[in-house]
Amino acid sequence: AIAMLATFYREPAHPKPPRINYLAPLLLMLGGSALMAALIQGGTLSRPALVGCVAIGVAALASLVVRERHTEAPMLPIRLWRNRVVALTNGGCFAMGMVMLSVTAFVPLYVQGVMGRSATATGAVLGTMSVSWALSGAIAGRILVHTGYRTTAMIGGAALAIGSIVLVAVTPARGPLWVGAGTMLVGIGMGFCNTTFLVSVQAAVERTQRGTGTASNIFSRLVGQSVGAALFGGLVNLGVMLIVPEARDAAENLMDPALRRGLPADELVALTQAMAAALQNVHLVAAVAGVAALVVGSRLPRTLDATAPPSRRRE
Known part of the structure; x- marks a missing residue:
């Protein structure tokens, strides 16, 4: 597979490589982890802890959407x-x-x-x-x-x-x-x-x-x-x-x-x-x-x- 890619795959060079968007995956990880914790441990968490997990998850994912709308190199382009x-x-x-x-x-x-x-x-x-x-x-x-x-x-x-x-x-x-x-x-x-x-x-x-x-x-x-x-x-x-x-x-x-x-x-x-x-x-x-x-x-x-x-x- 590597030999075939090296031989046949041709990709045009980008004149200006986009900047890596490090914040997006961090926000996704934080938001997803918090909501998963609320779903999995919802029956054992105290009410403040459960509300906190949900709030953190929603806030992180909302921040991710805002970030993706305005960044030069979105991880998951909204327009897509x-x-x-x-x-x-x-x-x-x-x-x-x-x-x-x-x-x-x-x-x-x-x-x-x-x-x-x-x-x-x-x-x-x-x-x-x-x-x-x-x-x-x-x-x-x-x-x-x-x-x-x-x-x-x-x-x-x-x-x-x-x-x-x-x-x-x-x-x-x-x-x-x-x-x-x-x-x-x-x-x-x-x-x-x-x-x-x-x-x-x-x-x-x-x-x-x-x-x-x-x-x-x-x-x-x-x-x-x-x-x-x-x-x-x-x-x-x-x-x-x-x-x-x-x-x-x-x-x-x-x-x-x-x-x-x-x-x-x-x-x-x-x-x-x-x-x-x-x-x-x-x-x-x-x-x-x-x-x-x-x-x-x-x-x-x-x-x-x-x-x-x-x-x-x-x-």
């Missing part, structure tokens, strides 16, 4: 987000990130913690998503050429939603194969959506903005994963506490084989049932995110002429 295709694909990537996180972080908890299966079974289930993601991404590129952005994005969004619904319906009796079917569908959805959103955002902006447009896609997906981690973690904690109020370190007790063997039979049953119910809520919210990705896909243009100026691109 006014592009309809960019805004849509970034929203879709946000939803993708949430669905992806629901699988990578919480499916192992179900397979090992609720079903009592081994880490090998968990690896096989997650591997199904990785393989289907890679294969469907390649297939999506072929289909996109013939059907357009809208169709492939809608296929991906539908697969994300259906895969999450399959995971909602999982029970310990159905075993890892059922879970693998759900993760496979999610992987297909990720492959179709990721390929479509990436290509469409690059076709929707000027050549000089393609790197920024691509980065905004990746950034939106990472934000979706972060919000998903906070939201889903809160759902699991709340769900377990409502059913088993006295439970402490439920996930650790269920995932660690030694701790699991040391639990009394009635407590083990109560914990697994509470965890199963809480994880159902996680995948239910992920299914809603999948539907959101489907809606985004339906709003994308069928075609974009990447050679035309953004204002004259055919939709």
Whole structure:
């Protein structure tokens, strides 16, 4: 890859390299961290601490927006987000990130913690998503050429939603194969959506903005994963506490084989049932995110002429 880039890639030199905007990532980190802390620890923080986290987060993100509007080298140009295709694909990537996180972080908890299966079974289930993601991404590129952005994005969004619904319906009796079917569908959805959103955002902006447009896609997906981690973690904690109020370190007790063997039979049953119910809520919210990705896909243009100026691109 390095040899091909060195041989074939030609980039015109910039007469005046832009200044690096150091303050923007610091404001983003401060604002995002404060809001994530409020979401994740909201149930344990005192009211002043919770209000303080929210206030700091909102103030930092508002300052970031002001900074981005007036700086010479914005990290995420505001005008780029006014592009309809960019805004849509970034929203879709946000939803993708949430669905992806629901699988990578919480499916192992179900397979090992609720079903009592081994880490090998968990690896096989997650591997199904990785393989289907890679294969469907390649297939999506072929289909996109013939059907357009809208169709492939809608296929991906539908697969994300259906895969999450399959995971909602999982029970310990159905075993890892059922879970693998759900993760496979999610992987297909990720492959179709990721390929479509990436290509469409690059076709929707000027050549000089393609790197920024691509980065905004990746950034939106990472934000979706972060919000998903906070939201889903809160759902699991709340769900377990409502059913088993006295439970402490439920996930650790269920995932660690030694701790699991040391639990009394009635407590083990109560914990697994509470965890199963809480994880159902996680995948239910992920299914809603999948539907959101489907809606985004339906709003994308069928075609974009990447050679035309953004204002004259055919939709």
